[in-house]
Amino acid sequence: MKRKATAVWKGTIKEGKGNLSTQSGVLDNTPYNFKMRFEDEKGTNPEELIGAAHSGCFTMQLSANLTEAGFDPEKLETKAEITFKDGTVSQSHLILKAKVSGIEKSKFDELVEDAKKNCPISRLLDTEITLTSELVS
Template sequence: MKRKATAVWRGTLKEGKGHLSTQSGVLDQTPYNFRMRFEDEKGTNPEELIGAAHSGCFTMQLSAYLTEKDYNPAELETKAEVTLEDGTVKSSHLTLTAKVPGIGRELFDELVTKAKENCPISKLLKADISVETTLNN
């Protein structure tokens, strides 16, 4: 399975602007710019999208592990806070609030750790990144 997304940027870092699109169409030429990313202008940015991807992936992975152990989570809510400092994504902090009837704390903590380490987005954040280029002058 492969999923695709596209970013288009025109102009300089501070005055330029771009848009993001996803294969599913959920994002369809969604605008983003310097002020959305580094200031308080309303709109999305790459770090916010990483947070959404990480929290969604982790939550689904935890649900899978709970289901394997015959627990039916009533609700799993995960908030992600992605920190960008000095041009580097430094961390993704997940905050989970869970309602899982009948589970003990020790098993719950074990499954949370397993989900954190094994969800595909957690693995991506540690992965090698490759780039293929085409230059049109």
């Protein structure tokens, strides 16, 4: 399986503009620029998209881990905080809030750690990955 995305950029780094498109059409000439990435202008940026990809991938991997272990996840909510510093993505911090009935905390922690290490996006990222999790009843 291959998934595709395209970026088109015109102009200088600060005054230029670009757009992003994905094979699925979810992003279709979605604009991005310097102010969206490094300042507070509304719009998307590569780091935000990495966060969405990482949180989505991790959450699906955790769901698979829980299901394979015999647990039915009621709700898994993951937020990703991507740190971009000195021209490098230096960290992805995942914040998980999960509702899973009948699971012991130690088993939950084991499955969470496995998902953090083994989701395909975690394996792709060459950066520090940290995580905090909360199991709610």
